[in-house]
Amino acid sequence: MRLYDTHAHYNDGKFEDYEGGASALLSHLHEHEGVDFVLNAATSLESCKQVLALAEEFDFCYCALGIHPEDCGKEKSPEEAVNALRELLKHKKALAVGEIGLDYYWEENPPKETQIAYFEAQMALARELSLPVVIHDREAHGDVFDILSRYPDVTAVLHSYSGSPEMARQYLQNPNRYISFSGVLTFKNAVKTVETAKIVPVSRILSETDCPYLAPVPYRGKMNHSGYMAKTVEKLSEIKGIPVEELAEVLEENAKRVFGL
Numbered sequence: 001m002r003l004y005d006t007h008a009h010y011n012d013g014k015f016e017d018y019e020g021g022a023s024a025l026l027s028h029l030h031e032h033e034g035v036d037f038v039l040n041a042a043t044s045l046e047s048c049k050q051v052l053a054l055a056e057e058f059d060f061c062y063c064a065l066g067i068h069p070e071d072c073g074k075e076k077s078p079e080e081a082v083n084a085l086r087e088l089l090k091h092k093k094a095l096a097v098g099e100i101g102l103d104y105y106w107e108e109n110p111p112k113e114t115q116i117a118y119f120e121a122q123m124a125l126a127r128e129l130s131l132p133v134v135i136h137d138r139e140a141h142g143d144v145f146d147i148l149s150r151y152p153d154v155t156a157v158l159h160s161y162s163g164s165p166e167m168a169r170q171y172l173q174n175p176n177r178y179i180s181f182s183g184v185l186t187f188k189n190a191v192k193t194v195e196t197a198k199i200v201p202v203s204r205i206l207s208e209t210d211c212p213y214l215a216p217v218p219y220r221g222k223m224n225h226s227g228y229m230a231k232t233v234e235k236l237s238e239i240k241g242i243p244v245e246e247l248a249e250v251l252e253e254n255a256k257r258v259f260g261l
């Protein structure tokens, strides 16, 4: 099975636990585990440079560039951040603006107004550059939905989707919306996520790891990588009643369509 991992963080320091680090792991995954596409998502201007370096090192690695809600306000104003991103996004392997969005889960996160200002500025940039966006939404479902609805023309991927099936249904009324499932789908307590997967047409689904986090069962709690994504695809194939090889092909087509490959 060919694996298209649409959300990863191989620039994360945790990959140093693997002998030879992220580069050795990526080579192994590409040569032996069918991993044919990895989109590394940046979270800050500093990490933009790291994911671009990985995209230059490996043909099958691409990246999304953006400021994560937890990181906004730390480096530059929204305008300055967008100006820096606009330059970086000229790189031919930068395929999306991300990961961007809102995170109301952690109390120590930047204030809502700050998060919203960066999110909106980056949505406007995606529209200006005709690029898709990769969305992080944690405990901010209503605000994320409202902001995205002002950008119906921008293709948006709801990364590691954690909203309700009802909200997914509303998102999917717009043909430019995609729901991405991570290893969370395999967790025992992921009832809502499984219910969502049941109602999303396969043509609107992407698969991802969010590695090194969110390893699927039976690797839950371990350092995640794109090879483990096979477990998530198997779970999806069970839920959708589609043979796993066939589903993997659809997921590949979807990823290519969204990211313009």
Ligand SMILES: [Zn+2]
Pocket (backbone or CB within 6 Å): 007, 008, 009, 041, 099, 210
């Ligand atoms: Zn992520």
